[in-house]
Amino acid sequence: GLQSYTLKPNDNFILKLHSQSDGGKQAEMILKAPLDREKQESMSLLLTAVDGGDPQRSGTMQIHITVLDVNDNAPVFTQHVYKASVKENSVKGTLITTVSASDADTGSNGEVSYVIGNSVTSDLFRITEKGDIILN
Structure with missing residues (x-):
């Protein structure tokens, strides 16, 4: 046996x-x-x-x-600080800077989206799904 x-x-x-x-x-x-x-x-x-x-x-x-993926990694920006300047008379739609982040997870767990959280800042700027920060 x-x-x-x-x-x-x-x-x-x-x-x-x-x-x-x-x-x-x-x-x-x-x-x-x-x-x-x-x-x-x-x-x-x-x-x-x-x-x-x-x-x-x-x-x-x-x-x-x-091994199936779980959402166990946070997105990481390519820089800790992004610095940009904009002229006071810049027109709406001016590109200010581009930010970038990546996530080590796979599939939808690794997809990154961007949001500008401060309501005052979000009135002045918007961010695209590609990470472009644009003057409103």
Whole structure:
């Protein structure tokens, strides 16, 4: 009968064995270390089952895991401070500066949008989805 299971590599998971009423064994993979899609988006593991016969026999199977993204990263601007100047008689629509931020997450979790939060400032300026700050 089945004697043991092994899992390689075993950096992120441990195997917990359960004995069945019929004498068989069932393996359960338990996460032991957090997964981070930005560091490793997929992994391949090899599960080996070993019997107790003589000669001892084994069987293997590949387990492919895809790590799904969660929104665990905040957007980061390319600069800490953006400095710009504008002439007092500039016309509406004048480009003041462009800001840029990126997010390490994937899909919609990594999409960045911009908002000017101060109501006085937002009366004077608007920001486009590309990060262009424009005089209103």
